[in-house]
Amino acid sequence: MPIIGVPRALLYYEFFPLWNGFFTSLGWEVVTSEPTTKGTIDQGVSMAVDETCFPIKVFYGHFLELCHRCDFIFLPRLVSIEPRAYICPKFMGLPDLVRGLTTQPILEPVVNLHSNKDYWRQLWGAAQLTGAKMGIKSNFRIGQALLCGLKEQQKHYQSLNNIVSPENTSTQKPRGRIGVIGHPYTIYDPAVNMNLLRFLENAGYQVVTPYNFPNQLLTAIANELPKELFWTYGRKVIGAARLWYQRKLVDGIIDLVTFGCGTDSVTGEIIERLVRRESNLPFLLLTVDEHTGEAGFYTRLEAFIDMIQFKAAIAGGDV
Amino acid sequence: MKVTYPHMGTINIVLNALLRELNLEIVPPPPTSKKTLELGTAHGPEFACLPLKITLGNFLEALEQGAEILIMAGGCGPCRFGYYAQVQREILTDLGHNSTMLILEPPQTGWIDFLGKLRWLLGGLPVRAFQRGWTLGMAKARAIDCVEEELERTRPVEALHGVGNAEFNRFLNQLDQATTLAETAKLTKTYQSLLRQLQEGRRASIKVGVVGEIYTVLEPFSNQDLLQRLGALGVEVQRKLRLSHWISEHLTLNSRKRRQFRQEITALAKPYLQYFVGGHGLESVAHSIQLCQEGASGIIQVAPLTCMPEIVAETVLPQVSKDIGKPILTLFVDEQTAPAGLQTRLEAFLDLLPLNDISQHSS
Numbered sequence: 001m002p003i004i005g006v007p008r009a010l011l012y013y014e015f016f017p018l019w020n021g022f023f024t025s026l027g028w029e030v031v032t033s034e035p036t037t038k039g040t041i042d043q044g045v046s047m048a049v050d051e052t053c054f055p056i057k058v059f060y061g062h063f064l065e066l067c068h069r070c071d072f073i074f075l076p077r078l079v080s081i082e083p084r085a086y087i088c089p090k091f092m093g094l095p096d097l098v099r100g101l102t103t104q105p106i107l108e109p110v111v112n113l114h115s116n117k118d119y120w121r122q123l124w125g126a127a128q129l130t131g132a133k134m135g136i137k138s139n140f141r142i143g144q145a146l147l148c149g150l151k152e153q154q155k156h157y158q159s160l161n162n163i164v165s166p167e168n169t170s171t172q173k174p175r176g177r178i179g180v181i182g183h184p185y186t187i188y189d190p191a192v193n194m195n196l197l198r199f200l201e202n203a204g205y206q207v208v209t210p211y212n213f214p215n216q217l218l219t220a221i222a223n224e225l226p227k228e229l230f231w232t233y234g235r236k237v238i239g240a241a242r243l244w245y246q247r248k249l250v251d252g253i254i255d256l257v258t259f260g261c262g263t264d265s266v267t268g269e270i271i272e273r274l275v276r277r278e279s280n281l282p283f284l285l286l287t288v289d290e291h292t293g294e295a296g297f298y299t300r301l302e303a304f305i306d307m308i309q310f311k312a313a314i315a316g317g318d319v
Numbered sequence: 320m321k322v323t324y325p326h327m328g329t330i331n332i333v334l335n336a337l338l339r340e341l342n343l344e345i346v347p348p349p350p351t352s353k354k355t356l357e358l359g360t361a362h363g364p365e366f367a368c369l370p371l372k373i374t375l376g377n378f379l380e381a382l383e384q385g386a387e388i389l390i391m392a393g394g395c396g397p398c399r400f401g402y403y404a405q406v407q408r409e410i411l412t413d414l415g416h417n418s419t420m421l422i423l424e425p426p427q428t429g430w431i432d433f434l435g436k437l438r439w440l441l442g443g444l445p446v447r448a449f450q451r452g453w454t455l456g457m458a459k460a461r462a463i464d465c466v467e468e469e470l471e472r473t474r475p476v477e478a479l480h481g482v483g484n485a486e487f488n489r490f491l492n493q494l495d496q497a498t499t500l501a502e503t504a505k506l507t508k509t510y511q512s513l514l515r516q517l518q519e520g521r522r523a524s525i526k527v528g529v530v531g532e533i534y535t536v537l538e539p540f541s542n543q544d545l546l547q548r549l550g551a552l553g554v555e556v557q558r559k560l561r562l563s564h565w566i567s568e569h570l571t572l573n574s575r576k577r578r579q580f581r582q583e584i585t586a587l588a589k590p591y592l593q594y595f596v597g598g599h600g601l602e603s604v605a606h607s608i609q610l611c612q613e614g615a616s617g618i619i620q621v622a623p624l625t626c627m628p629e630i631v632a633e634t635v636l637p638q639v640s641k642d643i644g645k646p647i648l649t650l651f652v653d654e655q656t657a658p659a660g661l662q663t664r665l666e667a668f669l670d671l672l673p674l675n676d677i678s679q680h681s682s
Contacts, residue, residue, distance in 0.1 A: 086597070087397075089596040092595070227405050265399070
């Protein structure tokens with residue numbers, strides 16, 4: 001039974017349930033690379049071009065670790081995952097970036113859902129192509145596998161949404177709640193974000209991310225901007241930030257960005273200006289890369305938490 | 320109402336031609352300078368690419384001169400350029416400028432929006448005025464491209480360095496004043512032959528192709544006068560990225576021609592990059608191959624730091640270089656780029672070229 005390798009990087013953190021469901025339903029074994037370590041990062045940094053962003057460097061590390069352990073590497077060309085939005089140019093060229101690094105065959109279906117009209121045709125095409133590459137011709141089996149994958153993905157989204165829903169703000173408030181915005185591969189990879197979520201939880205705060213909220217809601221709020229954003233994750237982070245400060249769902253917002261991220265340089269600037277202009281929430285922009293040191297990182301976080309506590313104390317009349 | 324626009328190489332001449340036909344008062348931003356960059360860097364997002372900062376600086380300087388309407392182009396992604404105008408508007412708002420930003424989105428994304436803005440610009444004038452301005456502007460863009468091509472052949476072989484450049488600047492000044500198509504054509508002819516005389520029948524022995532991100536190729540300030548530097552070092556620059564190509568590529572409505580053009584690029588880049596990545600990423604790969612086939616001894620890719628499409632191109636270019644047997648140098652520019660470092664890298668690259676050609680022939 002051939003083995004499919006999925007690098008534990010980039011949109012693994014959002015779509016692994018879909019991919020895993022699809023492949024296992026077809027009877028294939030799926031392996032992933034090990035969680036990110038210092039070694040993964042070092043290897044990625046040494047292989048990637050200097051100017052590229054941190055997440056792509058981490059991806060290189062995972063890719064190199066994985067490519068000896070599987071028969072196929074699954075690396076979809078994710079051009080667009082929702083109508084009228086792209087992810088990032090680097091995702092559009094992802095298989096081309098690493099083609100020269102391995103002799104292993106790469107499974108690289110094109111996923112382009114940019115047009116509303118042929119959304120399902122495109123998705124089906126990608127699934128069919130992936131199946132055909134592995135010698136499965138039965139449309140019925142592929143359809144079944146796609147449905148199975150989509151169901152797993154739906155379950156994953158539901159489990160994320162259950163943490164907190166915007167209508168239900170009465171969930172117990174430990175000391176307060178901090179919203180962290182960023183791409184899934186920075187927020188959910190503790191080695192990349194210096195264990196930020198755990199740190200905030202240990203400090204007694206509940207953490208929410210854009211992925212805890214339904215996508216349609218975030219997109220609708222993001223689209224209130226004068227011009228519709230054309231990046232999927234740009235919409236999510238702007239939508240989340242605005243939702244949080246408009247409905248006062250959080251006590252502070254942390255914008256977690258990675259060094260060299262092109263889309264964040266634009267959306268981050270807009271978010272920072274909007275938060276400052278339209279609310280008085282504490283806002284912290286944290287940039288991480290392969291050189292980020294624990295000491296400087298945690299000092300800034302502690303100062304941020306102190307600020308939130310001062311504000312709470314003033315509001316509560318304790319000072 | 321006083322309108323202004325950002326600089327990008329010689330685009331100001333094209334825009335002046337168009338806007339004058341529309342009876343608009345133009346306040347061009349002062350020529351891009353160190354101060355422009357400082358203003359843009361101080362107020363722009365730290366990690367944004369260089370063109371955003373420089374054009375923001377242009378706007379700030381034009382506002383100081385009394386501009387009221389800022390004209391800026393838009394786009395539909397995935398390159399960041401499509402959202403520049405939005406960020407710049409937010410920044411200008413926070414700085415307390417209540418100027419209006421007129422953002423021209425490409426007609427492909429929304430006809431109604433495009434026509435509405437066009438109508439606003441026309442402000443009662445007949446559509447023919449726009450048509451006239453457009454025709455003249457495009458003719459000027461083509462004229463600049465023709466003469467500049469001649470200039471790029473002249474620079475490496477002229478007896479006295481800088482003469483060609485001086486003539487070119489005189490040409491630009493006269494072209495800006497030209498009001499008819501006939502005048503434009505005459506100026507083009509005159510200066511083309513003038514530059515050809517300067518060449519005295521010589522031709523540079525080394526040709527280098529320049530590819531990359533359009534703004535950093537066209538705007539000499541952003542690339543530390545890269546093209547002029549190469550000329551002074553005795554190199555003939557060859558490139559496909561030119562102003563008139565860029566304009567017609569973005570605004571042409573002839574879809575058959577568009578498709579034909581895209582197909583050619585896509586086919587050439589296919590072995591290395593199989594999908595468009597926004598900006599000029601695909602073009603950088605395809606043009607590198609094309610220019611080398613046409614006789615360039617090496618390629619220089621130039622782009623702003625953190626440019627997403629060009630990073631993808633940069634990653635695959637080493638393979639291209641290996642397959643075509645020509646060296647490729649990638650230059651990322653930002654506000655920290657200094658002339659001395661650039662000059663050293665260029666000289667080192669050019670020193671290698673003849674050696675590479677010799678080893679290619681002997682093997």
